[in-house]
Amino acid sequence: MLRHKMPAQAPEERITNFREVALGFTPELALAESERCLNCKAAPCMQGCPVGVHIPLFISRVREGDLDSAAKVLLADNNLPAVCGRVCPQENQCEKYCIRREKLGGSVAIGSLERFVADHANEKGIAPVAPERGSARVAVVGTGPASLSCAADLAKAGVAVVMFEALHKAGGVLVYGIPEFRLPKTVVAKEVEKLVALGVEIRTDMVVGKTVLLDELLAEYDAVFVGTGAGLPSFLHIKGENLGGVSSANEFLTRVNLMKAYEKDAVTPVQRGRNVVVVGAGNVAMDAARTARRLGAEVTLVYRRSRAEMPARAEEIGHAEEEGIRFELLTNPVEILGENGAVSGMRCIRMELGEPDASGRRRPVPVAGSEFDIACDEVIVALGTTPNPIIKRSFPALATTPKGTIVADENGKTSVERLYTGGDAMTGAATVILAMGAGKRSAHAIARELKAAGKL
Amino acid sequence: MERFELVSERRLAERVKEYVVYAPEVARHCRAGQFIILRVDEEGERVPFTVCDYSREEGTVCILVQEVGYTTAMLARLKKGDRLADFVGPLGNPTDLGGYDRILLVGGGIGSAVIYPQTKQLAAEGKSADVVIGARSEDLLIYRDEFARYAKNLYEITDDGSSGRKGFVTDVARELFEKGEHYDVVFAVGPLPMMRAVCRLTEEFGIPTVVSMNPVMVDGTGMCGCCRLTVGGEVKYACIDGPEFDGHKVDFDEAMQRLRTYKAQEEEHMCRLRGERR
Numbered sequence: 001m002l003r004h005k006m007p008a009q010a011p012e013e014r015i016t017n018f019r020e021v022a023l024g025f026t027p028e029l030a031l032a033e034s035e036r037c038l039n040c041k042a043a044p045c046m047q048g049c050p051v052g053v054h055i056p057l058f059i060s061r062v063r064e065g066d067l068d069s070a071a072k073v074l075l076a077d078n079n080l081p082a083v084c085g086r087v088c089p090q091e092n093q094c095e096k097y098c099i100r101r102e103k104l105g106g107s108v109a110i111g112s113l114e115r116f117v118a119d120h121a122n123e124k125g126i127a128p129v130a131p132e133r134g135s136a137r138v139a140v141v142g143t144g145p146a147s148l149s150c151a152a153d154l155a156k157a158g159v160a161v162v163m164f165e166a167l168h169k170a171g172g173v174l175v176y177g178i179p180e181f182r183l184p185k186t187v188v189a190k191e192v193e194k195l196v197a198l199g200v201e202i203r204t205d206m207v208v209g210k211t212v213l214l215d216e217l218l219a220e221y222d223a224v225f226v227g228t229g230a231g232l233p234s235f236l237h238i239k240g241e242n243l244g245g246v247s248s249a250n251e252f253l254t255r256v257n258l259m260k261a262y263e264k265d266a267v268t269p270v271q272r273g274r275n276v277v278v279v280g281a282g283n284v285a286m287d288a289a290r291t292a293r294r295l296g297a298e299v300t301l302v303y304r305r306s307r308a309e310m311p312a313r314a315e316e317i318g319h320a321e322e323e324g325i326r327f328e329l330l331t332n333p334v335e336i337l338g339e340n341g342a343v344s345g346m347r348c349i350r351m352e353l354g355e356p357d358a359s360g361r362r363r364p365v366p367v368a369g370s371e372f373d374i375a376c377d378e379v380i381v382a383l384g385t386t387p388n389p390i391i392k393r394s395f396p397a398l399a400t401t402p403k404g405t406i407v408a409d410e411n412g413k414t415s416v417e418r419l420y421t422g423g424d425a426m427t428g429a430a431t432v433i434l435a436m437g438a439g440k441r442s443a444h445a446i447a448r449e450l451k452a453a454g455k456l
Numbered sequence: 457m458e459r460f461e462l463v464s465e466r467r468l469a470e471r472v473k474e475y476v477v478y479a480p481e482v483a484r485h486c487r488a489g490q491f492i493i494l495r496v497d498e499e500g501e502r503v504p505f506t507v508c509d510y511s512r513e514e515g516t517v518c519i520l521v522q523e524v525g526y527t528t529a530m531l532a533r534l535k536k537g538d539r540l541a542d543f544v545g546p547l548g549n550p551t552d553l554g555g556y557d558r559i560l561l562v563g564g565g566i567g568s569a570v571i572y573p574q575t576k577q578l579a580a581e582g583k584s585a586d587v588v589i590g591a592r593s594e595d596l597l598i599y600r601d602e603f604a605r606y607a608k609n610l611y612e613i614t615d616d617g618s619s620g621r622k623g624f625v626t627d628v629a630r631e632l633f634e635k636g637e638h639y640d641v642v643f644a645v646g647p648l649p650m651m652r653a654v655c656r657l658t659e660e661f662g663i664p665t666v667v668s669m670n671p672v673m674v675d676g677t678g679m680c681g682c683c684r685l686t687v688g689g690e691v692k693y694a695c696i697d698g699p700e701f702d703g704h705k706v707d708f709d710e711a712m713q714r715l716r717t718y719k720a721q722e723e724e725h726m727c728r729l730r731g732e733r734r
Contacts, residue, residue, distance in 0.1 A: 166677050168495060168502075168542040176679075205544040207677055211481050231679040235691065242686060242710050244717040251680035259501060259674070267526060268501040268674075269718045341713030388678050390696060 003106030004033045011322040015293050018180045018262050021319060022086070025109075025116040034062040036100065037108045044097040045110060050437025051084075051149070053077045055094055055110055062113060071121035074114065075128055079152035079195075080145065080436060082122055082187045085115025087178060088433045089313050122187075127194045131158045136455035138446060139164065139221040141208045141391075144172020145432045146423025147227035148195060150439030150446075155198040157447040158456055162221070163200060166207040169258065172229055174432070176258040177250070179287050181294070185257070209394035214419070222455055223418045223446045226406065227439060230385040230424035236279065240336030241381070245271055245343035249280070249288040249382035256291050273297050273378025277346050278325075279333055280382035281310040286317065288380045289325045299325045300374060304332040304351050304364045330364065334371065336379055346374045385429050403428060412442035420446055460494075460540040463516055469596045471523040472566055473532060474508075480515030482545045488573035489551030489668065489700055492517060493676040495542040496530045503527045504673045506645075506699070507546060508569035509576075517543070520569035520598065547676045548699045553578070553666070556640040559585040560632070560663075561607075562625050562654055564646020565596065570668050571645050572599050575606045584608035586632070586639075590625035590650075594618035626653045633661045641666065644703060648715065652708040659704050667703035669694045671714060685711050 007023045008014075014021050025033065037059040045055045054073055061070035074081045090096075090111035098107035121127070136159045140151045143165040151161045169175050171188045196202065206212055208228075217224045233248035235241055252270065255261040259268035276292040278285050281303035289299045301320070303310060306329050310317055321327070330351040337345040350370035353362035387404040399407040399415035405428050408414045412422040422438030424430055450456040457463070463476040482492060491506045509518035523532050534540075551574055553559055559578060561571040568589045578585045587607035591597045592615045603610050611628045613621045621628075629642070642665040644654040651667045658665040674680040676695045683694040688705035692698065 166544070167675060168544070176675075205542050206481065207544060207547065210545065210547055210677075211485065213485070231677070233679070233681045235681065235684075237691070242684060242691070242714060244713055248681040251674060251682045254674050254680055260499075267499055271717075341716065390677060393696075 001036055001105050003036065003100075003109055004029050004112075006109070006112045011324070014181065015323050018294055020184050021181050024119060025112050030062055030113060030116045031065070033109050033113055034059050036105070037063070038099060040099055044099060045094040045108075048092075048094040048097045050093070050433050051078050051440055053081075053094075053114070058117060059108065059110070059113055062117060067117060067120045068124065068126060070117045071124070071126045074117050075121060075126070078114075078436075079149045079440075080191045081114055081118035083145070083174060083183060083191055084433055084436070085111055085118050086183050086187070089431060091314065093433060122190045127197055128152075128156055130155055130198045133160055133199065134158045134450070134456040136160065136450040137162070137221045139217045139224045140227065141214075141217070141224065142166075142172055142227040142229060142425075143170035143192075143202060144227055144229045144423065144435065145174060146229070146425070146435035146439035147172065147225065148191065148439070149436040150225045150227060150422065150443045151200050152195055152198060153440050153443035154446060155195070155200050157443070159447065159450065161200045163202045164206040164208050164212065164217075165202060165204045167258065168204050170202050170204065176254045177284065177287070179253065179257055179291050180262075181290070182287065207390065209390040214391065214395040214398070218416070218418060222450060222453070223420065225412070225439070225442050225446065226391060226414075226419065226421040226425055227423045227435070228388055228391055228425045229435075230429040231388045232386045232404075233381070234383040234386060235381055236333060236383065238333060238335055240338050240343070243336055243338040243343050244341050245273065245377060246336055246379045246381065247271065249278075249284045249380050250385065252288055252380050253284070253291065256295075262291075262295060270295070271378045273343075273376065275376040276300070276378045276380060277302055277333075277374055277376045278380045278382055279303075280384070281305070281312055282382060282384065283312045283316055284384075285382035286312045286320045288382050289320055290323055292378070292380065293323050293325060297378070300328055300376070301325055302328045302331050302333060302346070302348060302374075304330065305361065306330055306353060309361050328374070332364065332366065337373065343377055343379055344375070346376055346379060347371055348374060385424075387425050387428070391425075410441070411445035412438060413445060418449070458539055460543045462534055462536050462538050462540070463514075464536055465534065468520070468598045471532075472520065472596065472598060473523075474518060474520050475531070475534075476516050476518045477540065477543055478515055479517050479543045479545075482517050482543060483510045483512050483515050486510045486512075486517060486546040487550035488577050489570070490546035490548050491670075491676070491699060492519065492543055492545030493547060493673065494540050494544075496527055496534070497541050500530070500541060501527055502542075502674055502676070504547070504670065504676055504695075506570045506668065506670065508572055510573075517545070520566050522566045544676070548695060549697075551643070551666070551668075551700055553641060553643060557583065558638055558640045559583065560629065560639040560642045561585050561587045562629060562642060562644040562646070563587070563589045564625055564644075564650035565591050566598065567646030567650070567668075568598050568603075571643060572602060574643060575603060579606040586637070587611070588613070588625045588628045590614065590628075590646075592616065624653065625650065626657050629654065630657055633657075633663070639663055643667075648708055648712050651703060655703040655706070655708070665703035666700050667706060668700045669698055669706070669711065671711065672718065685714070
């Protein structure tokens, strides 16, 4: 029996709108897919889940037609299942360990089933209930995936949690970074509402390190979790990068997602180039390219290595291709060309793969004399991000690595007493689910510490 | 009082208004030279404004706004008691003129709002500073009485001569330098062409100069990179590395180009606000 595919908007239709591309399983499809699960005793899939969802159990509930209890099983371990079901790289997580894989018609579509059950839970308002609260109070800095997951588990353990968000809206990268067509903002809002229902307080417009300082939080709360992510964009450092029309993917996506610049009457403007070049090949590069496409552009994606090394999920690369994004692989920008202060093109050079480098991937080397120009009026740089320095600068006692990530042990315990961290702030840019796993680990470590102190 | 409520609004000149906002969390750590980002309403864009005064006791922060675009026009419609959707800060780094003794502060247009808290603070520290303020015309000169109170010497000049003296702030500064007045540092804030002109002049006389940059921003915390500028050949973010920089190292031409990026779209918004069609 072959793996069932989730229905999706047709490429020619979806490039004209910002609605979700993947439409979700129908109940029939969900049932049929759940029947593919072999309910293995050893549950190898679970070793691929950073938050430890009991996968065979929730799928067997779907098979029995008991979606309410499937939802309860899922929610017991995953605080943001509707998000994970949409953005987790399941092929590298749970589905990678599914016994079926290639041999038996493909891994069970665990992610699609997770989304189906999570959406059912949101529709029916099935949510975890807050237990009686102890006297313990914890501050959570940031409201991205690591922080949301940490806050939820702390609240479920009976801790009073206050979250601090620098922007005007909670959700972190889920609201400013990931586009509407991949993760509708209403889905994120629902997950945040559930947290508020658990008694978590969210304070927006609070920049920790500026509006309120870390030492103040440590004085007021029993523990502090820092989940400030990796928000600082990297640039190419080539000539022309500060021309009008060149932006980081962070800026471009924030304008479109958080500030809703894609809507006709939005107050916040965004560049709307006719010919856009996106530099990079990670998930963020795909998001930027597909967003620019929806704003009406012809989009070229430039990447210095070959297809095999593209870091984005295979599914995202496939979606981008279907939507008519042109890939210029083994190509590196050497200069952004301008006219009257605005972008008019990009000079690139062809690359070839040489010996493996430190990352184990073959190092791209320029082919002498192969320069060529791409005409364009907008450039979006998606080369990754590094941790934000505001926390570190305002609190030098916190040990960080030369890369700016916070030093911590496997539970996220930092060099400072009662101060924990997790997610991209600790590891550098990674995935939503790894950040959630880290937030969860820290929540449990904090709860243990609070229990030992008799506060829980 | 509610968070982000307008405590007062006052018209200082044609298209220039002063707003005092109740934001105790911002006021608590606020220092001269820092900025805030606000949104007028739930649909609003995020726009940075430099803090021109604050009161920790009253929990208020004062900003000066010149009506130049859509958001500032929306702001101008607000009345005392109205609430802003967001008001976040203090962002950026405070002014640091600690190592200097004799200081010349130069303000152009509403840039004077930025040198005002500095003037006040220097007076409080017992260091009196000389102040030059300039504007297009006399009615656009702001905080004249306040500057007169805190400055050792106050010089006023207008493009059209309506305040008595006609010319630019650089004319006054050049005269002072040529007269042999000694300054350890010049702090200049105003429109980019004015700051560039001051920097060219002070370079000629070898006087260190600090400028405050006010580029387009989105988050104001280093996340978008939109406010980047070139300082001494290096890329800096105005939001987390600034907003104040060594004026002799700032690439003003590039900063001016970058400021034009969203001009066409801004104009379209203004037309919509006025009910016009393009």
